[in-house]
Amino acid sequence: MTASEAAPGYRAAATLPLRVELVRQLRRRRTVLTLGFLVLLPVLLWLAFTLGRGERKSGGATLIDLATSSGLNFVVFTLFSTASFLLVVVVALFFGDTVASEASWSSLRYLLAAPVPRARLLARKAVVAALLSALALVLLPAVAMAVGVVGYGAGDLVSPTGQSLGFLAAASRLALVPVYLVVHLAWVAGLALLLSVSTDAPLGAVGGAVMVSILSQILETVEALGGLRDYLPTRFNSAWVDLLSSPIEWTHLASGAFSGLAYASVFGFAAWWRFTTKDITS
Secondary structure, three states: OOHHOOOOOOOOHHHHHHHHHHHHHHHHHHHHHHHHHHHHHHHHHHHHHHHHHHHOOOOOOOOHHHHOOOOOHHHHHHHHHHOOOHHHHHHHOOOOOOOOHHHHHHHHHHHHHHOHHHHHHHHHHHHHHHHHHHHHHHHHHHHHHHHHHHHHHOOEOOOOOOOEEEHHHHHHHHHOOOHHHHHHHHHHHHHHHHHOOOOOOHHHHHHHHHHHHHHHHHHHHOHHHHHHHHOOOOOOOOOHHHOOOOOOHHHHHHHHHHHHHHHHHHHHHHHHHHHOOOOOOO
16 A cells, blocks of 8 residues: 555655754754854964964964955965865765764654655755755855954955955955855765765764765875876865956866766765665664
């Protein structure tokens, strides 16, 4: 007997509303702690710079001097410090934990017995994870901008080569950085989701995606690979810097966006196929 025959009025499209899943995930401790840490990080960096400046011996200009020359430079330093690892971990956490955690709690089979169709459950989980990831990627530079402007003023953005951009022009370009990161890091999301539907261990799914990112970054340094390095998923991690050049260089940005979406499509399809065909026992 099908679910619709057993429960008159049952509609698959009405199961697991997006709002319900979003509220569930927002209330989870891992979500609160992750978003809270991203808010706290710029404050910790500001404190470190403030305390370290008093201890630093006099000498030539340093990266810290550049980072503290304006609020815009502080945002760029924060992104440089986090884009290649911390933000990867955040995206992997939201996507890698989403299904695997249900399996580890032995609640996944009960959700499917509600009954929520597998494809719909996976889609709802993925959409909420994407919303939380996007929020995290926007939250960090936004808080860094607020802390930086208060601490270091609304001066121009100055690059290590001496080029500068006015506050409004630079701020508008920095606003595009999270957009690029959301698209480029989609490959992390797809891989973490695939691992999440393949294991009952959330840490395994999150850690697996992070380890692949680290391995890819290591392989990037192997010059003997030549042009093959362009196909590594992390090859264009730092392409967002091109948004701050005058004029904007779009080549690497386009390549990074295409790479992220291409890998995400492959991993996402594999995750859908795996989840809709596997035997759920937990």
